[in-house]
Amino acid sequence: MYLQHVQRVTTISKEAFLSDFFRTQTPVVIEKAIEDWPAYKKWNLDYIREVAGDLTVPLYDDRPVDHKDGFNEPHAKMRMADYIDLLRREPTRYRIFLWNILREVPRLQEDFEYPDFGLRLMKSLPMLFFGGQDSYTFMHYDIDLANIFHFHFEGRKECILFSQSENKYLYRVPHSLITHESIDFSAPDLSQWPALRYVNGYRAELQHGEVLYIPEGYWHYMRYITPGFSMSLRAIARNPKNLSKALYNIFIMRHYDTMMRKIQGQQWIERKNEQAISRTNKHLGGI
Secondary structure, eight states, X not given: OEEEEOEEESOOOHXXXXXXXXXXXXXXXXXXXXXXXXXXXXXXXHHHHHHHTTSEEEEBOOOOOOTTOOTTXXXXXXXXXXXXXXXXXXXXXXEEEEEEHHHHOGGGGGGOOOOOSSSOBOTTOOEEEEEOTTOBOOSBOOTTOOEEEEEEESSOEEEEEEOGGGGXXXXXXXXXXXXXXXXXXXXXXXXXXXXXXXXXXXXXXXXXXXXXXXXXXXXXXEEESSSEEEEEEEEOOOSHHHHHHHHHIIIIXXXXXXXXXXXXXXXXXXXXXXXXXXXXXXXXTTX
């Protein structure tokens, strides 16, 4: 598995971003894009505890997918104050995923602006993500294949990215948005997952105030090196192929997978995981 470091820039103009990164669909870390935001100075775990501590939040961990799980159904719930206390106290696998800050804590919107990178950002969908030390997301891509701007706050976070062109080597699970859940992408066992020897991707480590541009449909694995949180802003996919795939995922694939879980139960999940391995291994024969 070859991972090159994501290019980093201190600042960037709209024109340079569009020509050098958006049109080439290349990830980039912008180090000083939000220093004029109130959030740059205010947003940390203590501040979130202050403004949202009484809210009950959905939590997710890294347990394998079960056929009984609904789409994005949380594994547990907890008061935000208690969750942040947990993050401070000890490592935990619990994460907050796709937390809509406009709906839950409208006052937080006053702390940031929608930056002008030359793309129309979806202003109804700013989402927050929280995690404890060493918690991580499975390697996945977003259902809408959007262009993502991922702003990180407090602590450090590791991000590993692959484009859709690497699908044949990634042990992609059919009828889903994830790769095989047993793969540890921070330190993969290449004897168990030999196709990963041929995959090419990117790695970035984010710190407070930095933003990572994730191009359309890129696979991403996120690991919290220390407790922290991030906010994602997104713009609709521009590539017609990606846009049509997004519509398929939202209106067909997701519902088909839900139906098959109800009909076949855990056998459906196990069969998909087996297919992820067998289909990927077929590509090894041609190398």
